[in-house]
Amino acid sequence: MSVAGPIETPSDGFTLTDQDFEAIADFAYKHFGLAMSSSKKPLVSARLARQLRQQNVVNFKDYLAALNGKNSDKERSKLLSLLTTNVTHFFREPHHFETLRNDVLPPLIEKARNGGRVRIWSAGCSKGPEPFTMAMIIHSMCPDIGKYDFKILGTDIDPQVVEFAKAAKYPQDEIDQIPSEYRSLVPKMDPDGRMPENLRSMITFGVLNLIEPFPFKGKFDAIFCRNVAIYFDTPTQQKVWLAFQQNLTPGGYLFIGHSERMSGPAEKKLKTSGITTYINTPPGGDAQ
Template identity: 45%
Template sequence: MTLAHQRSLARPSKVLVTGEFEFSAADFNAIAEIAKAQAGIDLAESKATLVYSRLAKRLRALGLKSFAEYCDTVCQNEEERGGMIAALTTNVTRFFREPHHFEHLRKNILEPLTDQVRKGRRLRLWSAACSTGQEPYSMALTVLSVFPDAAERDIRILATDLNPHVVAHGKSGIYRKDELADVPQNMRAKWFEPVAGDSDSMRVSDTARALVSFRELNLMGSWPFKGPFDAVFCRNVVIYFDRDTQSVIWRRLSGLIEDDGALYIGHSERVSGPAVSVLKADGITSYRKKAGLRP
């Protein structure tokens, strides 16, 4: 139990949500405190109903009787802290979501580097919140459209997420056929294969999967790599953070991007803080790193 929760229990706390479980301001504040410390998530009290609906499922799964019990569990159990963060974040994704980003990647980053990469230059891309893998695989398919022989080149895509369950899904590379609706037909035919015993699903081909390395990573923690990356996708992530934390994330990301490399962000996000001085807008929610500058 957090110190804030202990203090709030010493005095009456208003009820924010009534239902199967009573959800008080003390419960909400304890959860918000943990979410901020664990993953940088900034929860306003106006989100109380959303938090309740997401976490009530966790209480039922754990057989708990109250949110006070749940707060105790989260404080004492690291695995459940991860489960709480996963429940509070939204893993909405699809193949080639925001298609202009992949078009920009192909035309402005990959194609201009064609000769250099064929002569041995390394190419590194990062999907910084990969969810269930559709984003990094869309990046891989875009790479393969320019470098069909990417397996023979020094090309790698890093895919990270703090949720181990979505990382495991991404590693499997298996998706329902209806999830492939936004994948161009020629790519589906070339880079996806049937799944034995499952006629409703397809698996990303070994060639495309080999380009992508999936890892668990909390963006609020240390980053065990140095880059530089030629392109970074960090979309619809910082919307969960307060303004100061957003600035820190943009600064850290921009420091790992290659000169003239690209950063792609969510449609409702804007770069802020020190990174503004080293990134220039280059299309819809697309930025390029200015040469020779560091945030």
């Protein structure tokens, strides 16, 4: 990865050289799939300088050594949090959830009632509002959904936000943003301030890196991965799109972010169905 610009960027007494930035960018690309251009150098310098100061690290070279040393998982997780932004809220991009409610869920609920297995994946779930939004919609349509084999998986590469999602505690101002038609599903939080148990029991949260091979045995009936691939370059995006397509059931839905575009081999198998929404074609078929 080539980084232009001979000027060093000082921040809080630290200097991030072009060589240091290139090393950090290469590390982020190798381990997280993050593609960072030289325009990100001032941002990276400012954010990492605070981290170095907190740890009493003398320079960026020592910090890079810590990232590659033993027991570096925690430090790598902090780096990931510094380089990315977790912007999320309940019912974000509502037209996707309208499609989920009107087109995706009715046959899936019927499938579950007939003894079938249903799985929905929120990939890049951040702090959890997306999978909890799914759970609210499903419960509103089928209050006894807990009797059936219908589950939601929420994953994120960042262990810190996954722990937040598992705790399922959200500020009241975020709860207040839930549309009125669904507020009855969360009339009172649990005594410890968590989301209601009937919603939590539907969802499993875990850490997963999308640029690594997926560990799943079964396929998903719908996958949401919105505003995650914007951090990837085109080759990485295309690998992730194909991995999603291969992990969808025939007729399964894939939802991506507004600023993301489908491309590569997966495009031949995923048929457009609305704004940034795709349907997986049956084996042997191509999207038209």
